[in-house]
Amino acid sequence: MTNEDLATLDGVGPAMTSKLRSAGLTTVEAIAVTPPREIAKKTGIGFNTVLNIVAAARKSACVDFITAEELWKKRQNMLKCSMGSKNLDELLGGGIETQAMTEFIGEYGVGKTQICLMLCVMAQLPLEKGGLNGNVVYIDTEGTFMPERIFEIANALGVDPHKTLENIFLARAYNSSHQCLLTDHLFKFCPENDIKLVIVDSMIGHFRGEYIGRENLSERQQTLNSQLHKLLRLTEAFNLPVIVTNQVLANPAQFFGDPNKPAGGHVMAHACTHRVYLRRGRKGTRLAKVIDSPYLPENSTRFKITEKGIEDVQE
Numbered sequence: 001m002t003n004e005d006l007a008t009l010d011g012v013g014p015a016m017t018s019k020l021r022s023a024g025l026t027t028v029e030a031i032a033v034t035p036p037r038e039i040a041k042k043t044g045i046g047f048n049t050v051l052n053i054v055a056a057a058r059k060s061a062c063v064d065f066i067t068a069e070e071l072w073k074k075r076q077n078m079l080k081c082s083m084g085s086k087n088l089d090e091l092l093g094g095g096i097e098t099q100a101m102t103e104f105i106g107e108y109g110v111g112k113t114q115i116c117l118m119l120c121v122m123a124q125l126p127l128e129k130g131g132l133n134g135n136v137v138y139i140d141t142e143g144t145f146m147p148e149r150i151f152e153i154a155n156a157l158g159v160d161p162h163k164t165l166e167n168i169f170l171a172r173a174y175n176s177s178h179q180c181l182l183t184d185h186l187f188k189f190c191p192e193n194d195i196k197l198v199i200v201d202s203m204i205g206h207f208r209g210e211y212i213g214r215e216n217l218s219e220r221q222q223t224l225n226s227q228l229h230k231l232l233r234l235t236e237a238f239n240l241p242v243i244v245t246n247q248v249l250a251n252p253a254q255f256f257g258d259p260n261k262p263a264g265g266h267v268m269a270h271a272c273t274h275r276v277y278l279r280r281g282r283k284g285t286r287l288a289k290v291i292d293s294p295y296l297p298e299n300s301t302r303f304k305i306t307e308k309g310i311e312d313v314q315e
């Protein structure tokens with residue numbers, strides 16, 4: 001969608017268009033899926049006017065009732081990005097899906113960031129090579145994004161490492177409110193920069209570090225929830241995948257099985273379309289298991305982290 005499209009909405013003149021644009025609402029889709037209250041707050045446009053604009057946007061973007069057949073067609077536009085491992089791709093039904101949020105969960109050093117870095121390179125490949133043929137946004141909350149590693153992975157794949165690095169847009173989020181600001185900015189940034197993949201590594205680190213104590217838990221969960229829903233809307237508005245990483249919490253009361261559980265509670269569990277739990281396996285390999293997905297079976301597979309990035313384990 002281009003910026004003229006906003007002006008085609010009933011009741012939206014040049015002044016209104018510019019207010020919407022400077023609030024990051026540059027497309028009809030973005031307006032259609034953003035809560036009116038939020039639009040009013042960001043643009044300073046009166047709430048009733050916003051309701052009319054949103055109604056017009058929803059009509060134009062066809063986000064009222066649609067038939068299941070139309071939904072089926074929309075999902076045919078869904079693309080899948082390879083992770084460089086056939087087994088991992090198969091586990092997720094053919095790769096990382098657009099129009100969905102995929103969460104990688106696991107303890108430190110298990111390979112969450114490595115998968116993200118691999119995807120930064122893979123997403124830039126053409127569709128026929130398993131990529132999404134576009135650029136990448138990486139929101140790094142922990143300062144663990146390593147350009148050297150991108151260089152190494154790109155070289156191994158036989159693509160130009162410098163071009164690959166040029167097409168990754170990095171933002172170092174210094175705290176949770178900065179992270180929220182960056183997420184808001186994505187509705188403007190993604191369409192303007194041909195972004196086909198958004199990564200948030202990690203989604204929850206700052207939230208856990210800043211909202212300490214039981215009395216702050218509900219506020220934390222509310223903010224986290226609103227952030228996750230924005231990211232979900234982004235996946236639909238621009239037909240792209242969002243990848244988030246998440247840590248695990250030790251549950252000392254658990255005597256049997258894995259004593260770890262994903263952080264973020266029900267809010268994380270509900271918002272993420274697919275959840276993949278990573279664990280250390282035999283001989284330095286890693287185990288990936290789908291733990292919660294609306295249509296993928298709860299299978300698991302093994303992969304390994306090598307200098308080339310993510311690879312299958314040869315059995």
Ligand SMILES: Nc1ncnc2c1ncn2[C@@H]1O[C@H](COP(=O)(O)OP(=O)(O)OP(=O)(O)O)[C@@H](O)[C@H]1O
Nearest residue numbers: 106107108109110111112113114115144305306307
């Ligand atoms: N060049 C490489 N070759 C082989 N293995 C590597 C290479 N670089 C990193 N690794 C492996 O990746 C692991 C680190 O994984 P990663 O940084 O993705 O963990 P993480 O799950 O993101 O952890 P955290 O929760 O601390 O962020 C290292 O322990 C190492 O085993």
Ligand SMILES: [Mg+2]
Nearest residue numbers: 112113144201
């Ligand atoms: Mg990491």
